[in-house]
Amino acid sequence: MTLNLSASPHVRDRWTTSFIMHTVLLSLVPAAAVGVIVNGVHALLVILASILAAVGTEALFCLLTKRPLSIGDGSAAVTGMLLALSLSPITPVVYPVIGSIFAILVVKCCFGGLGKNFINPALAGRCFLLISFGSAMTRFPMLDGITSATPVAQLAAGKAVNITSMFLGTSNGVIGSSILALLVGGLILWGLDIIHGEICFAVLGGFTLFMGLFGGQGFDPKFLLAHLCGGGVIMGAFFMATDYTTSPVSRLGQLVYGCLIGVLGAMFRIFGHNADSFSYSVIIGNLFTPLIDMYIIPKPYAYHKKAIRAASGIKLPPLRQRIPKPVVALALITLIAGVALSGVYDMTKDTIEEQKKAASAASYRAVVPQAVAIEESEAAMEAIEALGGQVYGTKFGKAYINEAYVGKDEAGNVVGYALSVTSGDGYDGNITLSVGLDAEGRVLGIAFTELTETPGMGMRADEDAFKGQFAGRLVSQFVHNKGGVPGEDTIDAISGASTTSGAVVNAVNAGLDFFHSVLQGGK
Amino acid sequence: MRDTFRGGVHPKGHKDLSREASLRVFDAKGEMVFPLAQHIGKPAKAIVKKGDAVLVGQCIGEADGFVSANVIASCSGTVKAVEKRRTIAGVLQECVVIDNDGQYTETGTFGQRQDISGITNEEILRRVQAAGITGLGGAGFPTHVKLAPKAPLGIKYVIANGAECEPYITCNDQLMRGYAKEIVEGMEILLRLFPNAEGVIAIEGNKPEAIAAMEKAVAGHPRMRVQKLRTKYPQGGERSLISVIAGVDYPTSKLPADVGCIVDNVGTIYAVGRAVIYNEPLFRHVISVTGEGVQTPSNFIARDGTSFAEMIEAAGGLKTGVEPKKIISGGPMMGLAVSTVEVPITKTTNAVTVLLSDEVEKASLKMTTCLHCGRCTTVCPNGLMPQMMADAVIAGDLERYEKKLYGLDCIFCGSCTYICPAKRPLTQTFKQIKAEILAKKRAAQAAQGGGK
Numbered sequence: 014m015t016l017n018l019s020a021s022p023h024v025r026d027r028w029t030t031s032f033i034m035h036t037v038l039l040s041l042v043p044a045a046a047v048g049v050i051v052n053g054v055h056a057l058l059v060i061l062a063s064i065l066a067a068v069g070t071e072a073l074f075c076l077l078t079k080r081p082l083s084i085g086d087g088s089a090a091v092t093g094m095l096l097a098l099s100l101s102p103i104t105p106v107v108y109p110v111i112g113s114i115f116a117i118l119v120v121k122c123c124f125g126g127l128g129k130n131f132i133n134p135a136l137a138g139r140c141f142l143l144i145s146f147g148s149a150m151t152r153f154p155m156l157d158g159i160t161s162a163t164p165v166a167q168l169a170a171g172k173a174v175n176i177t178s179m180f181l182g183t184s185n186g187v188i189g190s191s192i193l194a195l196l197v198g199g200l201i202l203w204g205l206d207i208i209h210g211e212i213c214f215a216v217l218g219g220f221t222l223f224m225g226l227f228g229g230q231g232f233d234p235k236f237l238l239a240h241l242c243g244g245g246v247i248m249g250a251f252f253m254a255t256d257y258t259t260s261p262v263s264r265l266g267q268l269v270y271g272c273l274i275g276v277l278g279a280m281f282r283i284f285g286h287n288a289d290s291f292s293y294s295v296i297i298g299n300l301f302t303p304l305i306d307m308y309i310i311p312k313p314y315a316y317h318k319k320a321i322r323a324a325s326g327i328k329l330p331p332l333r334q335r336i337p338k339p340v341v342a343l344a345l346i347t348l349i350a351g352v353a354l355s356g357v358y359d360m361t362k363d364t365i366e367e368q369k370k371a372a373s374a375a376s377y378r379a380v381v382p383q384a385v386a387i388e389e390s391e392a393a394m395e396a397i398e399a400l401g402g403q404v405y406g407t408k409f410g411k412a413y414i415n416e417a418y419v420g421k422d423e424a425g426n427v428v429g430y431a432l433s434v435t436s437g438d439g440y441d442g443n444i445t446l447s448v449g450l451d452a453e454g455r456v457l458g459i460a461f462t463e464l465t466e467t468p469g470m471g472m473r474a475d476e477d478a479f480k481g482q483f484a485g486r487l488v489s490q491f492v493h494n495k496g497g498v499p500g501e502d503t504i505d506a507i508s509g510a511s512t513t514s515g516a517v518v519n520a521v522n523a524g525l526d527f528f529h530s531v532l533q534g535g536k
Numbered sequence: 537m538r539d540t541f542r543g544g545v546h547p548k549g550h551k552d553l554s555r556e557a558s559l560r561v562f563d564a565k566g567e568m569v570f571p572l573a574q575h576i577g578k579p580a581k582a583i584v585k586k587g588d589a590v591l592v593g594q595c596i597g598e599a600d601g602f603v604s605a606n607v608i609a610s611c612s613g614t615v616k617a618v619e620k621r622r623t624i625a626g627v628l629q630e631c632v633v634i635d636n637d638g639q640y641t642e643t644g645t646f647g648q649r650q651d652i653s654g655i656t657n658e659e660i661l662r663r664v665q666a667a668g669i670t671g672l673g674g675a676g677f678p679t680h681v682k683l684a685p686k687a688p689l690g691i692k693y694v695i696a697n698g699a700e701c702e703p704y705i706t707c708n709d710q711l712m713r714g715y716a717k718e719i720v721e722g723m724e725i726l727l728r729l730f731p732n733a734e735g736v737i738a739i740e741g742n743k744p745e746a747i748a749a750m751e752k753a754v755a756g757h758p759r760m761r762v763q764k765l766r767t768k769y770p771q772g773g774e775r776s777l778i779s780v781i782a783g784v785d786y787p788t789s790k791l792p793a794d795v796g797c798i799v800d801n802v803g804t805i806y807a808v809g810r811a812v813i814y815n816e817p818l819f820r821h822v823i824s825v826t827g828e829g830v831q832t833p834s835n836f837i838a839r840d841g842t843s844f845a846e847m848i849e850a851a852g853g854l855k856t857g858v859e860p861k862k863i864i865s866g867g868p869m870m871g872l873a874v875s876t877v878e879v880p881i882t883k884t885t886n887a888v889t890v891l892l893s894d895e896v897e898k899a900s901l902k903m904t905t906c907l908h909c910g911r912c913t914t915v916c917p918n919g920l921m922p923q924m925m926a927d928a929v930i931a932g933d934l935e936r937y938e939k940k941l942y943g944l945d946c947i948f949c950g951s952c953t954y955i956c957p958a959k960r961p962l963t964q965t966f967k968q969i970k971a972e973i974l975a976k977k978r979a980a981q982a983a984q985g986g987g988k
Contacts (some may be wrong), residue, residue: 017861017894018626018875020964022950023868024547024703025895028957030904086904128905128958209910257909262923306924313942314542314785314919315775324786324795 034087067093098189199251215271380449384420699772702867722809829890
């Protein structure tokens with residue numbers, strides 16, 4: 014009788030690395046299935062190509078470096094799956110293959126394989142593709158076949174989005190964009206204790222809080238939901254940020270890490286212009302993980318202050334006496350102020366909205382003074398709709414056409430046009446202005462409806478010395494003149510604020526271009 | 537009130553194998569081997585020599601100093617040898633070997649119920665010491681030392697540990713079912729030593745019959761109660777119990793008595809009652825012989841010194857047609873695997889577990905690198921960070937291991953190793969590194985002492 018000898022414990026839990034990885038893989042199947050059903054068979058090809066490339070790369074690496082074959086643990090397949098789900102369903106099949114090879118070979122295998130990668134391989138693969146094939150990567154189908162903006166791009170442009178279709182995954186976006194399916198998978202993983210709730214909910218919490226505080230629309234549930242449902246927040250929170258290797262081990266560390274990712278994600282959304290920013294915030298979180306793990310080490314229970322007091326029989330005075338009064342007072346004031354502010358915001362929200370509209374209407378009248386009636390133009394509306402909130406043209410920087418109206422006299426003759434144009438290139442935020450044009454395209458005048466530039470510098474755009482330059486001139490495009498010779502079509506820059514004046518010139522030019530291509534001819 | 541500690545794991549219990557098997561007295565037939573070191577502290581000194589005749593209950597090894605315990609003969613016969621024999625630990629240790637005459641003639645100094653209402657606390661402790669009682673739960677700490685803390689009046693809880701959280705083992709379950717009254721008598725004696733303490737009999741919820749029996753027995757004792765605990769490993773660990781019952785977590789630098797607690801196994805408390813009331817030394821105790829590899833998994837009252845082979849025979853022998861893979865002294869979470877069945881059971885052996893499959897062997901084939909999944913940190917009952925500790929060991933950073941990660945506070949319960957999906961040998965690493973660190977410290981101390 015030969016008896017085995019080993020140190021205790023002599024029993025082991027049934028869960029293995031491979032079991033966990035395959036469960037994660039399975040939990041992604043609903044999202045993949047919805048993606049394929051909604052987007053068609055090409056999405057399935059993308060998924061299969063991505064997984065096969067990931068697994069194949071790892072197998073090849075193991076063979077060439079004479080390591081034990083590690084594809085059985087399922088982690089390479091998970092990487093391939095995650096990468097595919099974060100790609101557009103019309104991505105050429107070669108992209109996921111390249112992305113998977115990069116993810117597995119460079120980010121995972123070269124750093125030591127499973128458990129040693131320093132950032133999430135799938136996200137690294139995705140960002141590698143984004144950087145390499147920029148525009149092709151961000152091309153998404155509309156369901157009727159027309160390329161269009163994703164909901165997040167629309168959100169960024171201040172457009173309304175259909176939250177229901179985002180939730181179900183029927184709006185255009187990446188393959189794994191069905192929030193419902195992702196949530197099903199993610200919550201199952203959480204229920205099984207495979208992913209840490211601390212991370213998911215800290216990401217979502219941090220994101221929502223920051224978005225609510227600084228997103229400009231308060232804690233409007235529709236606005237917040239739209240942001241949560243778009244741009245990979247859910248996939249990031251449940252499947253990307255929770256990657257074991259690249260997230261902290263301690264509970265507190267996980268909360269810090271999750272909040273960091275959530276806040277960064279919201280910051281990028283609000284202040285940045287890249288719809289893919291959530292991937293980057295997770296990667297930045299990944300990079301902070303070693304630092305967090307180095308410094309946030311929870312003490313064993315016996316060394317918690319409370320435990321030490323309990324063990325040595327020291328009793329603390331009641332809570333009320335331990336918190337200094339000023340702290341209580343400050344907390345109360347903050348609370349009251351917060352409630353009051355959000356109350357005021359809620360009460361005035363509609364009024365502000367109305368006033369904004371009234372201001373726009375007033376500015377249209379101001380720039381097309383001859384008109385007695387300002388009417389909608391069907392052609393303009395269609396053209397604007399087709400833009401889908403995208404940047405207008407290529408020559409005008411970040412210019413957006415918001416609205417366009419036709420001005421008519423008493424007899425119903427067209428006497429001019431009023432356009433609202435926004436430039437995102439202002440020195441300090443957006444600049445929105447209304448341009449009035451007569452039927453030939455002569456500028457009647459411009460008026461600002463949104464201008465928050467530096468007082469004394471950019472704000473001087475609103476002085477007649479600058480904005481008066483546009484009025485009465487008939488040109489196809491204005492030229493921003495920074496100290497050159499003035500000519501027929503030149504607008505002198507505001508000295509010391511050429512960013513602002515350049516943005517204004519671009520905005521007016523965008524308006525002119527839109528006029529010539531869409532409105533002229535009395536359509 | 538909390539019904540459990542933080543962390544912990546749920547290994548499969550396997551208690552159904554033997555839980556309904558009532559305690560049977562088993563008297564061995566073959567030679568009996570008594571290691572002189574079956575407790576924590578200095579080994580006892582043999583006070584018999586080859587050829588001496590001994591009786592049941594006779595002291596054959598005398599405690600050497602305060603932290604040591606007497607070794608008692610459990611059979612009558614002739615001393616065959618005082619020599620090195622293989623023990624459970626796998627090494628050769630000094631043992632008294634007795635040629636068992638099978639008569640079991642007792643010394644006659646015990647067995648008679650005495651009136652103990654008049655005896656002093658000193659007399660109680662003396663009787664406990666003379667009986668050679670050590671903790672029967674695992675470590676084998678001499679009980680007379682444990683029962684003599686610096687401040688007996690500061691003891692708030694005397695905890696009778698009937699948790700029995702190790703898989704397979706059921707002997708304490710049966711002891712509580714059959715000997716509830718005797719355990720309560722033992723507890724009464726302990727409460728005499730600690731007049732300010734409450735006696736808490738702590739039992740895991742998977743033993744409803746034992747809970748009912750103990751509840752019936754404590755009825756009418758104002759200073760005693762039964763506390764049901766959640767079934768979770770290591771619920772029966774000293775720290776886990778204190779954390780639940782007294783609400784205190786304490787570091788390794790402190791003893792339970794420092795935080796107002798005395799924890800004793802129910803078997804130990806039973807033995808205290810026998811020793812004080814009947815003057816009976818500790819030479820037999822309860823033990824489970826169980827596992828998939830034995831014919832009739834059973835619970836016994838068996839005599840110290842009986843060989844594993846005889847214990848397995850008593851349970852109907854090994855199952856025929858199958859080869860046991862592993863035999864464990866104790867349960868599978870903290871027990872010791874033995875290389876041969878020719879080793880004796882000692883005071884601390886609460887089970888002989890015969891396994892037909894070795895999960896360690898199977899798991900070693902599925903070992904991967906650490907995933908950093910953090911499961912080990914969520915199950916550690918002490919709130920340690922096993923994964924970081926293992927990383928520190930690999931990096932050779934023992935400073936971080938000891939100071940930042942409190943690695944020496946590990947109690948080797950095995951929960952982290954049990955749960956690890958990557959099948960890393962965590963507990964094993966920590967055991968080894970603790971030995972290394974302590975050895976280095978001793979060497980440093982010795983060097984310092986030599987320099988002076």
